[in-house]
Amino acid sequence: MKKIAYFLSVMFLFTAFAPAAMAKDVKKEKSELTAEEQLRLEEINNRVEEIKALDFADMTKAERREVKSELKEMRAEAKAMGNGVYLSVGAIIIILLILILLT
Structure with a gap:
């Protein structure tokens, strides 16, 4: 049973990490921001x-909470x-929980 649990957790x-690893190998050119996007970024x-x-x-x-949500x-x-390309923290937590629960 433990072998199956380890196998599934590794899979x-x-x-979870395969898309991130593939994305690093692909070198794509950074697209320049348009004038509108550059203006919004400056704002x-x-x-x-x-x-x-x-x-x-x-x-x-309440005001501090409002400012915090605006910043987010x-x-x-x-x-x-x-x-x-980002790997979410939630995905990492779920993987760790599965590993802990299956062992």
Whole structure:
């Protein structure tokens, strides 16, 4: 039974990391940002600098939460412009849980 569990966990591991390994081998040229995307990226950078300059001690909890969610949205948008390949943390956690539960 343990051999089957180890075999399945290794297979899940290879399935999770195989796309990332293949993506590293493929060298694709970075596409230049369009003028609109460059402008939006500059707006995001300016807004982040404004947020860094804010005094969080004077804010209420709801305002801080709102600023935090705004930063998360801008970060996701900036990453989407980068066209990168990422392995999610959730996938890694699920793989680890499967390994722990099967052993």
